[in-house]
Amino acid sequence: MNLRTVLPLSAIIAATGLAALAVSAGAAPPAPAGDQSFKQRCQMCHALTPGGASGPLAPNLRGVVGRKAGSTAFKTYSPALKGSSIVWNAAKLDAYLAAPGKTVPGTRMVIAVSDPAQRKAIIAYLATQR
Template sequence: MRSLSIIAVSLLAAACSQQSDPLPAVAGAATASTPAAPVATAQAAAPGPKVSGEQAFTMCVACHSRDAGGPQRMGPNLHDVVGRKAGSNPGFNYSPALKASNITWDAAQLDAYLAAPAKHVPGTRMVIAVPDPARRQALIEYLSAP
């Protein structure tokens, strides 16, 4: 499990470093001499230009797809996630904690989960948090769109 977290953080860092509009660096990214943090956090930057949902989602694509019929990756496909029961996307092996959470994804649930996944659903496998409320809002609006 720890190696999956390290891979996820590494992929996210690589994806972010290739953006023309770079996203904040990932805190807790492991190096050869430091252990991985249990939960990585996308650092909140000083207020800047508004980020679109599509731009905000670029930090998610290392683990998630959003397209209808898109692949399951390290994380589940997020197409039509709003209104769906947590842990119910067929073909993805969710953590027992997320399956048992009894959450139906709406804006409030997504906001709380994205702010602190392990706090909102202890035992989840999601390792990336989005502490910036504006970025979370942009992500939620993007995931809510058809």
């Protein structure tokens, strides 16, 4: 391939790439709000109150971003999560919420969030709950 064929090709790729971007920007559904998603998908098990006790089902998630996994007063953590030595940051939370049992084999949390945009919104919301 010589320069004369490479240049127009790359111009076409750039142009169609831009067109695809414009289409997806127009068609993308609005991302669900993190607080709403938390209420719908997490709150039945997880408390999120400042200084609050953990519920009977799951640990309190207030301040979870930056915290060591399995470190609240919640009584029935799995040994797997307690011994995981994870410190929760956005990337770790994203992996855990996408596939809890793959990220921490033996965890007792079975709820997964398959939509990356919804995970991102929930994690951003959790990061504000310090």
